[in-house]
Amino acid sequence: xxxxxxxxxxxxxxxxxxxxxxxxxxxxxxxxxxxxxxxxxxxxxxxxxxxxxxxxxxxxxxxxxxxxxxxxxxxxxxxxxxxxxxxxxxxxxxxxxxxxxxxxxxxxxxxxxxxxxxxxxxxxxxxxxxxxxxxxxxxxxxxxxxxxxxxxxxxxxxxxxxxxxxxxxxxxxxxxxxxxxxxxxxxxxxxxxxxxxxxxxxxxxxxxxxxxxxxxxxxxxxxxxxxxxxxxxxxxxxxxxxxxxxxxxxxxxxxxxxxxxxxxxxxxxxxxxxxxxxxxxxxxxxxxxxxxxxxxxxxxxxxxxxxxxxxxxxxxxxxxxxxxxxxxxxxxxxxxxxxxxxxxxxxxxxxxxxxxxxxxxxx
Numbered sequence: 179x180x181x182x183x184x185x186x187x188x189x190x191x192x193x194x195x196x197x198x199x200x201x202x203x204x205x206x207x208x209x210x211x212x213x214x215x216x217x218x219x220x221x222x223x224x225x226x227x228x229x230x231x232x233x234x235x236x237x238x239x240x241x242x243x244x245x246x247x248x249x250x251x252x253x254x255x256x257x258x259x260x261x262x263x264x265x266x267x268x269x270x271x272x273x274x275x276x277x278x279x280x281x282x283x284x285x286x287x288x289x290x291x292x293x294x295x296x297x298x299x300x301x302x303x304x305x306x307x308x309x310x311x312x313x314x315x316x317x318x319x320x321x322x323x324x325x326x327x328x329x330x331x332x333x334x335x336x337x338x339x340x341x342x343x344x345x346x347x348x349x350x351x352x353x354x355x356x357x358x359x360x361x362x363x364x365x366x367x368x369x370x371x372x373x374x375x376x377x378x379x380x381x382x383x384x385x386x387x388x389x390x391x392x393x394x395x396x397x398x399x400x401x402x403x404x405x406x407x408x409x410x411x412x413x414x415x416x417x418x419x420x421x422x423x424x425x426x427x428x429x430x431x432x433x434x435x436x437x438x439x440x441x442x443x444x445x446x447x448x449x450x451x452x453x454x455x456x457x458x459x460x461x462x463x464x465x466x467x468x469x470x471x472x473x474x475x476x477x478x479x480x481x482x483x484x485x486x487x488x489x490x491x492x493x494x495x496x497x498x499x500x501x502x503x504x505x506x507x508x509x510x511x512x513x514x515x516x517x518x519x520x521x522x523x524x525x526x527x528x529x530x531x532x533x534x535x536x537x538x539x540x541x
Contacts (some may be wrong), residue, residue, distance in 0.1 A: 179533050181521050183482035186361055188525025189426070196418045197368075204414045212390065212407055215414040220373070222420055227347045229355065229375040231382035234408030235389055238336045238358025241372040242270025244406060245354040246304070248384050249330050251276050255303040257332075260289035261490055261510035263308040267334045268491040270356070271306065278500075280492050282509040286452045287463065287517075288315040290509075294323055304330035309338035309348045311486070312364065312460030316452060317343040317351045324352070332356065335375075337460035339365040340427050344454045349375045359408075359416055364430065364460055365423055367412040426524055427458050433522050433531060434459040440535045445472075447516075461486055465516040472541055473518055479537050484519045 190197060204215060216234050224232035235241050251257065253275035259267055261280040271278045279297050284290040287310050294305065305324055307315045324331040331352030335341075338348040339357065349355025359371035376382050387394045392403025419426070434457070438448055447465040451457050463486060466472045473483050490510045492502040504511065521534055 180480040181530050183484045183521050184362055184523045200414045200418050204411050210410045213410045215410040216408055219413040219417050229350050230377040233374050233382055233385040235372040236406040237370045238372040239266045240406040241356035241374050243273040244388055245332050245356055246274045251303045256301045257304045257306055258297050259306045260308055261507040262513050265491045267308050280507055282507055291316050291319040298327055306332045308334040309341055311463050312337045312341055313457040314341040314343035314348050314455040321351055341458045342456045364458055367416050369412055371408050371412040429524050430459040433526055434462050436531050437462055441538050443539045443541055461519045462522045463517050463519050469516050469518050475541055481534055486519050490514050
């Protein structure tokens with residue numbers, strides 16, 4: 179039996195007729211950029227997330243860097259980020275000339291909020307929280323720190339669609355919630371796409387102006403903006419998937435519950451869910467001291483795995499200019515050496531789940 183770490187064809191096939199009908203509807207409309215599909219998706223996504231306003235953008239990375247640009251954060255400023263995030267989080271900061279200041283993760287793989295305050299300086303302008311692997315971070319304490327020091331709060335929700343902390347959706351705590359709709363995401367499009375959630379109508383207007391070459395009215399440019407527009411086709415297909423996002427999420431939760439209950443190999447450290455938080459299981463990540471041997475063992479049995487992420491941003495070539503060396507973030511670096519993402523995808527059969535579980539328990 180061959181099992182991929184992730185596959186998207188099953189998710190498409192389940193709602194195939196709806197997707198194809200929507201694609202034809204968009205094609206036949208004759209309107210392909212910033213039309214009714216984008217407007218409707220923005221309204222529906224904001225309503226589902228309990229947010230004030232949504233602005234569709236071209237990608238999750240665009241959501242991040244444009245967020246900091248619109249908030250006025252740039253050269254000379256510092257932004258607190260977690261060490262074990264995907265590098266796009268850090269790029270959202272550095273593209274604007276600001277300096278990322280790294281904080282270690284906790285046992286839930288999100289930012290260790292007890293370590294934030296010691297990193298705050300007179301140059302700190304914002305905190306960027308990443309809800310990694312689909313689990314909500316400890317947002318009550320982060321919000322309190324942002325308010326105490328007058329900092330902007332940005333959330334990277336690329337992996338956490340529908341995840342909650344204390345009953346509140348991720349992406350609605352801070353000034354800006356940044357989302358990716360890359361095809362592999364729980365709310366995935368059929369190409370690149372992203373969005374921001376904001377509470378304030380004026381801030382939403384700034385994002386709408388910036389994404390469209392800095393113009394509110396065609397050919398009248400208020401600022402030097404970008405071309406970062408969620409297109410009509412992706413918005414329409416996302417509207418279909420959004421209708422089914424609850425059941426999509428519930429299916430992933432059921433798979434994760436089987437893994438948590440039935441994987442019993444003491445060599446594996448299973449993920450934990452934080453009190454008051456929910457996990458939507460964008461990834462199911464285990465840790466193992468013999469990670470590379472485990473990955474090879476599973477590969478021999480045609481079980482796909484991925485390492486999220488093998489090189490922490492602070493040790494990447496892209497950020498060598500920051501001067502951080504191995505040992506700078508020991509917890510982050512330990513996780514990078516031990517984490518392994520197991521297969522989890524919509525449409526994964528009970529037989530496939532059992533095959534993975536049995537193989538893991540025999541390792």
